[in-house]
Amino acid sequence: MPRIGVFICWCGTNIAGTVEIEQVVNAARSFPGVVYAGDYRYLCSEVGQKLIKDTIKKENLERVVVGTCSPRMHEVTFRKAVAEAGLNPYLLEVANLREHCSWVHKDPAEATPKAIALVRAAVSKASLDEPLTALMLDVEKRALVIGGGIAGIQAALDIADSGYTVDLVEKEPSIGGRMAQLEKTFPTLDCAACILTPKMVEVAQHPNINLLTYSEVEAVSGFVGQFDVRIRSRARSIDPSKCTGCGICYEKCPAKVPSEFDMELGKRKVIYVPFPQAVPNIPVIDRENCLYFKRGRCRICEKECPAEAIDFEQQDEIIERRYGVILVATGFDSMDLTGYGEYGYGQHPDVLSALQFERLFNASGPTAGQVVRLSNGRPPQRVVFIQCVGSRDIARGQNYCSKICCMFTSKQAILLKEKLPETEAYIFYIDLRTAGKGYEEFQRRAAEEYGVIYLRGSVGKVFPEGERLLVRGVDSLSGRPLEIEADLVVLAAASVPRRDAPELARLMSINSDRYNFFDEAHPKLRPVETHTAGIFIAGACQAPKDIPEAVAQAGAAAAKAVTLLSKEKLQSEACVAKVDPARCSGCLHCEAVCPYGAIAATETEERVRGELLTRTVAEVNPALCQGCGCCTMTCRSGSVTLQGYTDEQMLAEVDALCLQR
């Protein structure tokens, strides 16, 4: 029996407030193998760590058990302390007395016996601990950024400026994302393109950035430092080395489809660049709608192209590359409003989503910058904005606040007043949320300088009445129902994750919240990391956010990524699975369930009755294994063990927990 030391932490009153520390320490002294038991007010403090180190030496301890907070918090701290005292760091066990005990119980009469049981279990496991050694792994000095919106652009630039090569993958034919669709940005009313396009150009020209537009990530395997990623670069049907971006092809193309960039309001050609400042300025042929690809005839673009750049035979390119880190910045979608039939969205051409309305202001938008009613092409006399459509709507929409709508609605009202000073603007809001530098002032300007009328309340129905729209709502401050005749109704649709976010989360093995926004590793302290080491998130794929926040988060994520890339070696997981080839029957069920591709078949030789036989068995690659334990659950012969969590150790814990008090 190894010599075990037990250290119980008070965590101020966090543990000591509910758990009788003295009783736990006294009980621990009686557990088999325990030669020392003590306590300290803050074990994680330097003094606390020193206590552990000194005691290890003084008592000649061979195993250490700490009864503290969750191992997610301080396991690393205590492993280091143990290692500094000369013990293998994996000879430490943590009994979680805070999250699993003191925080969830109020009555010391219940919490104390539970704490004792938890410590007893940890002691039982510790007595079976074996020294483990982690591998040192190489770091591929290359980063992958997924998503070429403002967050992805900023992150790519920051990583590239630090001297590392970045591949920036964007699904659309151009980078730019949502910001490229905007006319102006709050609260300064900068022209969005004017501040975005220099960054887009910088991406295109940066020697360390390899831009992959019209491309998608198809598969991700590996682990931090060595992610193996398969990217499909879709065929543009254009030879980029020949294309000069002259634009004759899309001028001459005879086929038109609704423009995604203009939120389906305008039309684009089938060979197209999404917008004039696109980066790269190389068109793509939308093969689904191209007359040649559909019916085998046309090829007008090919005839007209002076550079002979059209290539109908071009194939998708598969790129397989290794990356040290991955940064996800896939952005958001505007919520589909078809469930909001009362507003007549999709039924009436004068009911628009905010992003559609934004496109009306843009000189290259569907109306060439004219703010007009789409029903009759005339400028509106009165526009009613409705906020929180889909946001803060527990019954039919999203429970959360989309955060940016109060501001962009005020911005659009100001832009409207700038363009059409006589036009009236009404905004229905639930609350005006204007937290941000210069935001409150901006909203007040809308109300006070521009005469935008803010109505606190919501709208129940939008009726087509003659040529106009009748908006029926309630002014909750006066408590009266209201009816406003309007020419345009603009709906501030909720920001939601991209439709394919769940699929991407699955590819990367990263967590998402209930709405499919990607989850950060810790809501306060690790806001740009995910639970998967080496994968970072930035921008509106994590939660709705405005441009300054997205840019700040992108910079933070880039800094984290660079920190990793700058390391020569990374320590691998030491608690990895191991196959006992003598017992393994070679069924390879473990290979099928391994999420990290860490198990493969191998041959083993054994001597049976004097004969040398070769047979297939499973083998774990310790560099790939993340210690999840799926294989150990699956193995029918029990020949796979997870080191540090062996069956014997788990059962010893269970036995200890089940012991009669």
Add this chain to the structure above:
Amino acid sequence: MHYRYFPGCTLKTQAKEMEDTALAAASALGIELQELPEWQCCGAVFPLSDDELITLLSPVRTLAAAGGEPLVSLCAACHHVLKRAQEVIKRNPDTREKVTDFLEVDYAGEGRVLHFLEVLRDDLGFDRLKEQVSHPLAGRKIAAYYGCLLLRPAKEMQFDDPENPTIMEDLLRSLGAEVVSTAYRTECCGAYLSVTEEKVATATAEKIVHSARRAGAEALITACPLCRYNLENIGGPALPVYYFSELLAEALGVAALKEVARG
């Protein structure tokens, strides 16, 4: 096509023409509506409090009497109560146990509960109906008025899109009429406020009728006797209000529509 049929009190009194025309149309279309024997009140109003069980007794007795066969009604109010009572029985085992124990019936929410319009749309099909129209309502500008009872709550009624329904317009089209779309077709008719707050009810009904007039409608159709009562009892210029079944019977050539515009 065979259905059990629940008429309800109003169809035997104030809204006799709805029943007469609907039954005539049904038989012309080969839809057999077999009236439940010794039926009683539908419950009149669906109880909105969870612990109010007494008002569920009547509709559940009716649902049980249908014996699992599809049960059709014509009156929007009856259909509303029956459908929602069935939902309660399906959803809430406690309530089901109490109500069926009291009634001494064995009923667990089986059987389809349908409004006659749903039979026309889902079982017969408007395309097939169109083939049988002998006197199309060509040139007649008709607006549909839905009210609330058939549509809401949408999750329980599962009748049509509560904001932008189409079933009555689709019916009108299959009868050859020209559909006039009106803004207020799903707004409240005033409901029972016509008894206690007549002015309020009149004002809301007027909005509906006047908006339909402005849109160019010559007449309105409804499936609800109370809606019809309210829409007819307004001040100012009125519009004729028909039950959907009256136009249906006319188009099928099985009953002549009364010449006189009411109201």
